[in-house]
Amino acid sequence: MRQIEQRAFQAYRKQFQEEPALVASAPGRINLIGEHTDYNGGFVLPCAIDLRVAVAIGPGSAQLYSADFDELRPLAGKREGSWVDYPGGVAWALKERGSAVPAFRGAFAGDVPRGSGLSSSAAIEAATALALVELFHLGISRKDLAILCQQVENKFIGVNSGIMDQYASFLCSQGTALLIDCRSLDAEHVPLDLVTARLTLLVCNTQVSRELGATGYNARRSACERAAHTLGVKELRDARLQDLNRLSGEELKRARHVVTENARVLRAVEALRLHDFVEFGGLMYASHQSLRDDYEVSTPELDAFVELARQSGAMGARLTGAGFGGCAIALVKVEDAATLAQSVQQHFQARGFKQPVFYSFQPASGAEVAQ
Ligand code: GLA
Numbered sequence: 001m002r003q004i005e006q007r008a009f010q011a012y013r014k015q016f017q018e019e020p021a022l023v024a025s026a027p028g029r030i031n032l033i034g035e036h037t038d039y040n041g042g043f044v045l046p047c048a049i050d051l052r053v054a055v056a057i058g059p060g061s062a063q064l065y066s067a068d069f070d071e072l073r074p075l076a077g078k079r080e081g082s083w084v085d086y087p088g089g090v091a092w093a094l095k096e097r098g099s100a101v102p103a104f105r106g107a108f109a110g111d112v113p114r115g116s117g118l119s120s121s122a123a124i125e126a127a128t129a130l131a132l133v134e135l136f137h138l139g140i141s142r143k144d145l146a147i148l149c150q151q152v153e154n155k156f157i158g159v160n161s162g163i164m165d166q167y168a169s170f171l172c173s174q175g176t177a178l179l180i181d182c183r184s185l186d187a188e189h190v191p192l193d194l195v196t197a198r199l200t201l202l203v204c205n206t207q208v209s210r211e212l213g214a215t216g217y218n219a220r221r222s223a224c225e226r227a228a229h230t231l232g233v234k235e236l237r238d239a240r241l242q243d244l245n246r247l248s249g250e251e252l253k254r255a256r257h258v259v260t261e262n263a264r265v266l267r268a269v270e271a272l273r274l275h276d277f278v279e280f281g282g283l284m285y286a287s288h289q290s291l292r293d294d295y296e297v298s299t300p301e302l303d304a305f306v307e308l309a310r311q312s313g314a315m316g317a318r319l320t321g322a323g324f325g326g327c328a329i330a331l332v333k334v335e336d337a338a339t340l341a342q343s344v345q346q347h348f349q350a351r352g353f354k355q356p357v358f359y360s361f362q363p364a365s366g367a368e369v370a371q
Contacts (some may be wrong), residue, residue, distance in 0.1 A: 004109055005370040006052040011067040012056035012107035020056035020107070021135055025033035026126035027052045028112035028119045029168035029275035030203060030320045030329050032177055032192075033287050034265040036295055036368060039221050040228075040258045041237035043265040046134025046164055046274075047192060048172035048362035053123040054370070055087070057131040060105040060233040067109040072127035075105075079156055083108075086121055093148045094129070106131070113357070115209035117319075117326025121157070122165035123126075125149035126367045130170075134369050142170040143185060160221050165256070172366040179269050183237055190272050192363050194331075196276055199315065201361045202337045204344060207354040208303035208325030215324040220295065227251035236276045237262065244272050257294035261287060272315035281316025281331050288318035288328075297323030301353050304332070305344055312340045 001009065005023045006069040012020040027048040034044035062075040064084055073084045079090060086105065094101045106128070112120040131144045132138065140148070154159045163182055172178050176189040192202060228236050231243055232250060236258040247255055264283045271279040288306050292298040294300055302319040307318035309330040316332035332340055341358045 001370045002048060002052065002054070004111055005054050006107035007067055008054035008056040008107050009079055011065060011109055012058070015065045015072065015107055016058070016060065016105060018058070022131060023054060023056045023060040024127050024131035024134065024170045024367065025052045025054035025365055025368040025370060026130065027172065028123045028124045029165060029172065030201065030327070030361065031164065031168075032119065032320075032329075033052055033268045033284060033318070034164075034261060034320070035262050035266065035287065035291055035319070035323070036220060036224075036297070037258055038164040038180070038182040039160065040224050041235035042174070042258060042262040044164045044182060045177050045190070045265050046166060046172065047177040048167040048366050049112075049118065049359070051112040051118065053108060053112055053120065054128045055106045055108050055124075055131050055134055057106040059102060059135070061102045063105045065105075065107040067107060072355065073312060079158075085157060086152065088159070089152035090125050090132065090149065092129040094104045094138070097148065098331070099136075101132060101136060103131065104135065111312060113205060115211055115326070116205050117321025117323070118203075118205075119165040121252075123153055124171045126166060127171035130367045130369065136177050143167075146170045147185075148200040160218050162246065168366070170367050172363070173317040174365045175363055177272065177363060178215070179265070183361050184234070190269055192361055197275065197332050199277060199331055200334045200337050201327050201330050202220045202321070202340060203327050203359045203361060204341075205327045205357040206299065206305070206364055207356060208299060208301055210325045213320065216297070217322055217324070220254060220297070221319070223250050223254045231255070236317070239296075240253055241321060245320060253294040253296070254333045257290045257332070260290055277315050277331065281314070284316030284318045284331060285310065291319055291323060295323070299323070300351075301325070301348065301356070302328045306349065308344050309340060312336065312343065313323045314340065354364065
């Protein structure tokens with residue numbers, strides 16, 4: 001068992017005075033490229049990270065315990081505005097779909113930072129869903145579970161998010177990135193061997209945290225839908241660059257980001273297949289610029305990180321996830337990561353930003369039942 005899984009196991013034992021039936025865990029993710037394209041029927045390229053949420057589960061008293069909050073709460077059937085909404089939402093969605101979910105209790109432990117754009121919510125949803133499916137032999141595929149967890153966000157939590165985070169948490173595998181076609185929902189593993197290339201992904205958590213529900217996320221999605229409507233296409237996935245001159249203002253900017261970003265994802269995948277990290281990194285920088293100028297979801301902290309990465313010679317850098325705070329990533333030579341982190345730290349201090357936190361990742365595995 002991983003350490004985080006052991007923590008959930010121990011917490012269950014302590015809280016409920018018996019051993020859990022099983023332990024499952026699911027990872028957070030970073031998105032390499034393809035931002036705000038998922039809810040436009042487009043392409044994304046995330047990979048799982050080494051930070052996870054684990055749940056120890058067993059049949060019983062409909063109570064949930066969080067080791068991180070040291071809090072025991074009843075499993076409610078409706079939204080209550082706390083961490084319990086994520087596992088509660090999963091149980092609700094399973095019942096909505098007609099699956100029999102007898103009473104259960106669970107203990108959670110996680111190390112995915114919350115509200116940082118690393119998908120802590122998808123991780124808790126995926127861990128819960130996988131654990132329930134195993135415990136009650138529900139026989140639901142991973143893809144269907146990912147869709148179910150997206151429904152939790154959309155219908156229970158109230159965030160109109162796309163499918164990327166839940167797909168990534170369920171379907172990613174070690175050493176690969178996951179190309180998702182968010183229209184067909186086909187997903188393909190693309191080898192991402194950073195070790196051989198002596199590269200690493202440095203993640204900078206700006207510590208500017210946000211709940212997606214309280215940001216401009218839903219507004220961005222509405223603007224895209226309006227732009228698609230004006231263009232007479234089903235989704236912006238179907239729009240071409242030359243069509244965009246029929247748009248103006250906010251719709252034009254949002255649509256231009258989506259159309260160019262989809263193209264960048266496909267080029268980035270080709271670059272990965274050719275081990276061309278220079279091309280790949282260039283596309284990351286271009287993605288950031290588009291998110292900053294056209295999609296307008298960056299912040300001074302994220303921009304500063306990307307600029308410092310560029311100056312330090314990083315192959316590529318960009319904000320990752322929804323933006324509005326949260327994290328940025330840089331693709332850097334292993335030996336350059338510490339220097340970059342240090343210079344970012346100094347720069348942030350000088351500008352009066354919060355002290356950032358850094359992580360270095362290789363692509364990790366998706367949701368698993370612990371052995
Ligand atoms: C959040 C959402 C995803 C996706 C990203 C932006 O992480 O949950 O569905 O839209 O933002 O790419």
